[in-house]
Amino acid sequence: MRVFEIQSTIMLVIFAVLLVVKLFAFISALTFSSQSYEAAGKLTKPAWSLILGLGVVLHFLGMVLRLPIGFTGILGIAFTVAAFVYLADVRPALNGLTRR
Template structure:
């Protein structure tokens, strides 16, 4: 097994992990109501759905556009680290 095969395998693994993160964030954004986004003081539900939907589509179609893919990956991670916990905290009360 050559180093190039190992590198290719790692890149493929990273591709699918990041795709899974973006899909999970998009599905999670769908589950919360629109008023809860405003109550949490975050961007609106349509805005997050647009951002996360574009992240998934770009990842599937044009994964080669590295800078945009990085920006959308960061957006998905921000949603999961900041927005989702704020929304989940509102529904627990």
């Protein structure tokens, strides 16, 4: 019985960490100007804002409505990957433009 409690706790922590990552990426995407995205040669600000915002909404709804993992599965993974791509590629490029 204790094993399932540990597993449940680990999954809850992972779920919360991924929500924080998506929220951070979304808020970060909103802080840069549209011109910065164009100058960096990345997708537009509305595109990144939409992608990351939908990821946050889906993740939050999955948590609040307690949707089964299969419901949010492939979309959840896609939005998580998008958040990590933004943080690893787009955000550093945008930061590089503003430091000059």
